[in-house]
Amino acid sequence: MTELHIQTNDAPPPLEPLIYELGAPGRVGVNLPEPDVPTADLPDAALLRDEVDLPEVSEQDVVRHFVRLSQLNHAVDTGFYPLGSCTMKYNPKINEDMARLPGFALVHPLQDPETVQGALALMYGLQQWLAEISGMSAVSLQPAAGAHGEFSGILMIRAYHIANGEPHRTKIIIPDSAHGTNPATTSMAGLQAVEIPSDANGDVDLDELRKVCDENVAGMMITVPNTLGVFEAHIKEIVEIVHEAGGLMYMDGANMNAMLGVIKPAELGFDVMHYNLHKTFSTPHGGGGPGSGPVAANDKLRPFLPGPIVDVVEQGDEDTPPLYGFVHPPQSIGPLKAFWGNFGIMVRAYAYIAAQGADGLREVTRHAVLNANYIRVALKGTYPMPFDRFCGHEFVCEGHWKDAPGIHALDISKRLMDYGIHPPTNYFPLIVPEALLIEPTETESKESCDNFIEAMLKIAEEAHENPELLHEAPHVTPVGRVDEVRAAKQLNLCCRPVSHE
Numbered sequence: 001m002t003e004l005h006i007q008t009n010d011a012p013p014p015l016e017p018l019i020y021e022l023g024a025p026g027r028v029g030v031n032l033p034e035p036d037v038p039t040a041d042l043p044d045a046a047l048l049r050d051e052v053d054l055p056e057v058s059e060q061d062v063v064r065h066f067v068r069l070s071q072l073n074h075a076v077d078t079g080f081y082p083l084g085s086c087t088m089k090y091n092p093k094i095n096e097d098m099a100r101l102p103g104f105a106l107v108h109p110l111q112d113p114e115t116v117q118g119a120l121a122l123m124y125g126l127q128q129w130l131a132e133i134s135g136m137s138a139v140s141l142q143p144a145a146g147a148h149g150e151f152s153g154i155l156m157i158r159a160y161h162i163a164n165g166e167p168h169r170t171k172i173i174i175p176d177s178a179h180g181t182n183p184a185t186t187s188m189a190g191l192q193a194v195e196i197p198s199d200a201n202g203d204v205d206l207d208e209l210r211k212v213c214d215e216n217v218a219g220m221m222i223t224v225p226n227t228l229g230v231f232e233a234h235i236k237e238i239v240e241i242v243h244e245a246g247g248l249m250y251m252d253g254a255n256m257n258a259m260l261g262v263i264k265p266a267e268l269g270f271d272v273m274h275y276n277l278h279k280t281f282s283t284p285h286g287g288g289g290p291g292s293g294p295v296a297a298n299d300k301l302r303p304f305l306p307g308p309i310v311d312v313v314e315q316g317d318e319d320t321p322p323l324y325g326f327v328h329p330p331q332s333i334g335p336l337k338a339f340w341g342n343f344g345i346m347v348r349a350y351a352y353i354a355a356q357g358a359d360g361l362r363e364v365t366r367h368a369v370l371n372a373n374y375i376r377v378a379l380k381g382t383y384p385m386p387f388d389r390f391c392g393h394e395f396v397c398e399g400h401w402k403d404a405p406g407i408h409a410l411d412i413s414k415r416l417m418d419y420g421i422h423p424p425t426n427y428f429p430l431i432v433p434e435a436l437l438i439e440p441t442e443t444e445s446k447e448s449c450d451n452f453i454e455a456m457l458k459i460a461e462e463a464h465e466n467p468e469l470l471h472e473a474p475h476v477t478p479v480g481r482v483d484e485v486r487a488a489k490q491l492n493l494c495c496r497p498v499s500h501e
């Protein structure tokens, strides 16, 4: 095993100064050229603000400030990031290069489609690839994130039932292990979420499922492998039960990293699903940056896809390439996003899939599953685990012990930061006490998995021998533990010159 570098003796880096404390009156960071266009008068003074107190800084002040801030953050480019359900894989830099090609980066959404055929060909190709990966028949790239894809899918299910004269179908069945976006999506779409329990193995309780399947069921929303990290043992039966009741099956595709090239959701019987391009298909995410959550449908739901989608509007021949254009599916639920979706993310996903190829994608999944199981087995005797079974690309353990009272999952997570590791997902899924959801991803080497295992085993020892070390962690970050209630209730995201009261 590689040696651990415990940094607990280092002083945490300071958070200060804020950008407003940098610079000096009159200092400037840019030299603007003389204007080569006619100058215009400023608007009426009453329309202008004079109290905007902007920092006056040099270019170097700005560069140092933001580079320093970036170094205070943990990122997948700086270390292991096993944040379960989020698929924080390393994002190859070639994807960034592709997204910055002027032909992609500088196109305008209102340009005549004939002038941006390359961009449209890329979108069309991505739609085709995503359809092939899932076995679905068509894809819309409109939604801006996974939750947005869920929203599209549920609206499509709703539209389908209304078109079939069954508007009374308003129940969406959701397992209690689900991601919070699933019930939230359902109620945003005006439908009712009906929660059903999981059984002792982490699978959907089939008897409970049968009980809620009646003539009012619109469909079921389920994650595969589920958010407990396990592949539903009875997925085919679940699909059958819901279909028999006249409902449709929605797959939350956030965990596609455990399925690429191995299973196709359409073949399991799903009718509609979303992908998180920013998770599975490699775009830097977290911190609220742009995402993309394409939605895919089988023949039944395809007419309801959000539009526009890209299609061939004029067939080509040997000498002329096909002409691509935007079309609206016949019974489309309509557009869900300004213009055409988050195009830059599509370029990254396209580059990623192109670089991997079909075999590469299958390897991604095989390694993601291998890494997760390797770590799971190594931690098994030390950390309580609710389900002792083969996992997908992530697994859940419990961060507490009977003989170490006072230690919680949160303490373990905070202590991991002292070891230079990002914490796993805490307290999700909600049904596992003191849950730690661990997802190493395929991009981590055996050495970094070993390093994580060693840190986790060390922390388990510390929890029993020196619990204070965990309670006081993290020791090496500029901010230790925040008041989470205040952070949620009095969130301040605005950088202003404030008096420090």
Ligand SMILES: *Cc1c(COP(=O)(O)O)cnc(C)c1O
Binding pocket: 085, 086, 145, 146, 147, 148, 179, 181, 223, 227, 252, 254, 255, 276, 291, 293
């Ligand atoms: C991440 C995630 C979502 C939501 O996706 P976003 O892209 O963050 O909106 C939904 N379900 C599961 C299981 C997830 O992990």
